[in-house]
Amino acid sequence: MKFYSTNNTLSRVSFKDAVFNSMPQDKGLYMPVTIPRLDDKFINNLDGYTLPEIAFHVAQNLLGDDIPADELKAIIDDAINFYAPIVKLEEDVFVLELFHGPSLAFKDFGARFMSRVMSYFLEEGEKQLDVLVATSGDTGGAVALGFLGVPNTRVTILYPKGKVSDIQELQLTTNGQNIRALEIDGTFDDCQALVKQAFTDAELNARYRLTSANSINIARLIPQTFYYFNAYAQALKQGKSKIVFSVPSGNFGNIGAGLLAWKMGLPVERFIAATNANDTVPQFLKNGIYQPKPSVATLSNAMDVGNPSNWVRIADMFKDDMSGLNKLVTGYSFTDDETTAAIKAVYDHYKYVVCPHTAIAWQALKDYQQDVHADGTAGIFLSTAHPCKFPGVFPQEIAAQIDTPAQVKELQTKSKQSVALGKDFEGFKDYLLKNN
């Protein structure tokens, strides 16, 4: 498969170049030149396949022979080595649990697949790959654990001091090996600015082979399509075939992958874009005006994005077909008070605890089901992270019900190792040059 830039649909690069460049020079995003439909036989028999089998079939459909079948299979078996179950909460309401990977967030799908694809493409004798990543919380953990021990790679994570949860910080700072963590005395935006500047610094680029692992990398998007197919397969087993997905959205990579799955032939009735107060996309779906705004801080902070970076991919998939987009995607947005109320309602109804991002997706699904009445669909809302990653947002009685996964208990026995730096570029650059 060849890829083009959304800013120049005549351009062509290989999958390898798209993965290592992350973003085209012209600042568009990479998209496959064609989105091949999966064969009907596969789609109609999805419930006969396991998650790794589905993942292999879908990836091969899109990538063709960019990675030989046996190698692709090995990458997938190694990367997607955890479950993504749907759990029935009530009639026609299911939750898709995407938090059973090592960092307890759905970003494990993207980060684990991308790291192994990068490692596969690094040829014998090639220079070590230096991954720089700025994180406000979940991305760093997924990337750190995704690259941990992957040969010929090194990851440097920048995170804002005092602004990530304790568990997130432990996930970033207790790895050792090829992972190092920098605690920046600043905000997430400062971290991101440092990384961006490093990519344009001639001296650093001469010394190191720098790459970014952010959410716009096409190798993070592709594996996120797998769990939509797999969720649909599980719904089929429960006798449901008309499905609505409700997706908690920030940078719109997750829902973008769902739409890519739909383009490949997954027969989804509708997608719900569920956001917090950062409602650029729900507003656009309502009034047709795309007006990016500065982000505002909310309880669901992994979705505090005012100008979603993956939106151009969705726009590219629908070109000018606004009515097609409107038929398929509906937007809902919620305040922090509504988020807190939703966390409580989910607990009261089902004795089930959801993280604040997931709570927003549940509320959006409930509102949608109320708005359209019985349209014969079953709803699946995506749970993007385990609630234990956001302990600060729960009232005492709900917090007490969260069971701590084994990997977190183990983390809590480890001690943090990070290097404290200011937010000035010179200090960061100096660190990189002195720590070869």
Ligand SMILES: *Cc1c(COP(=O)(O)O)cnc(C)c1O
């Ligand atoms: C990253 C993240 C999101 C937002 O996903 P996008 O792909 O950026 O829309 C939602 N919830 C959690 C927990 C996240 O970590």
